[in-house]
Amino acid sequence: MNVKLIGVTPNPELLPAMAAKLTHSKTKPEDLDKSSEKELKATLEQVMKLGHTSVVEHTSFTFAISDVSRSLTHQLVRHRIASYSQQSQRYVNLNDPCYIIPPKIEKNKTMKQAYEETMHTIWEQYNKLLSMDIPAEDARYVLPNATCTNIIVTMNARSLLNFFDLRCCLHAQWEIRSLANRMLQEVKVVAPTIFKHAGPSCKRKGICPENKKDCPLYPK
Numbered sequence: 245m246n247v248k249l250i251g252v253t254p255n256p257e258l259l260p261a262m263a264a265k266l267t268h269s270k271t272k273p274e275d276l277d278k279s280s281e282k283e284l285k286a287t288l289e290q291v292m293k294l295g296h297t298s299v300v301e302h303t304s305f306t307f308a309i310s311d312v313s314r315s316l317t318h319q320l321v322r323h324r325i326a327s328y329s330q331q332s333q334r335y336v337n338l339n340d341p342c343y344i345i346p347p348k349i350e351k352n353k354t355m356k357q358a359y360e361e362t363m364h365t366i367w368e369q370y371n372k373l374l375s376m377d378i379p380a381e382d383a384r385y386v387l388p389n390a391t392c393t394n395i396i397v398t399m400n401a402r403s404l405l406n407f408f409d410l411r412c413c414l415h416a417q418w419e420i421r422s423l424a425n426r427m428l429q430e431v432k433v434v435a436p437t438i439f440k441h442a443g444p445s446c447k448r449k450g451i452c453p454e455n456k457k458d459c460p461l462y463p464k
């Protein structure tokens with residue numbers, strides 16, 4: 245899996261901080277940039293603590309994600325407050341086998357062999373269909389959830405906080421959890437105030453939506 249932050253609103257904490265200040269003061273919008281950086285940061289921190297996270301919608305992040313499975317991207321695109329561009333299986337012929345192997349299969353030699361054989365049989369059939377002039381948009385029906393794909397996603401910071409709540413959870417599926425943790429690492433560097441408490445819902449909100457009392461992170 246490759247995850248790269250390829251776009252960020254310039255000075256990503258400034259607009260949310262100005263928006264936060266606007267909501268908590270008589271300052272006119274056009275004068276907000278006269279406030280000191282320290283004051284703006286403090287206001288943003290305070291508003292984040294109160295959970296008024298709509299102010300962070302003013303800042304967005306774009307990630308390039310490659311070598312992940314279609315299984316992952318199917319879960320990712322369920323997050324509706326986002327924009328996506330994904331490699332097409334209609335316009336791109338995926339002639340060479342490219343698939344993700346789940347770690348639990350990877351570490352078992354017999355299972356891995358059976359898995360790889362299955363993948364190669366699938367790709368043989370896929371290529372056979374293409375060679376019989378079946379268009380890629382139809383041939384792709386035989387491809388598995390494991391198929392590699394590439395996607396670009398843009399989310400605003402509020403949507404990202406929700407994404408991390410749900411997908412950094414230890415009960416989220418391993419591949420999307422790994423993606424969420426990688427994205428969180430990236431945004432923490434460029435927007436540390438916004439993402440200071442980001443992570444699974446139990447960490448940020450003290451709530452376990454899964455109600456898994458045996459989870460090591462279950463809120464005390």
Ligand SMILES: Cc1cc2nc3c(=O)[nH]c(=O)nc-3n(C[C@H](O)[C@H](O)[C@H](O)COP(=O)(O)OP(=O)(O)OC[C@H]3O[C@@H](n4cnc5c(N)ncnc54)[C@H](O)[C@@H]3O)c2cc1C
Nearest residue numbers: 319322323324325326403406407409410411413415416417
């Ligand atoms: C561990 C786990 C297991 C899951 N299992 C399943 C499953 O078995 N089957 C399945 O179908 N999905 C499953 N999902 C997907 C889940 O139901 C959500 O679709 C997905 O996590 C996107 O979350 P979201 O709706 O909060 O995000 P977004 O779509 O980005 O929405 C963000 C927020 O905006 C609001 N919102 C967005 N659209 C609407 C709307 N139309 N109406 C009202 N409010 C809206 C909601 O408050 C929502 O939380 C699972 C998710 C997780 C984390």
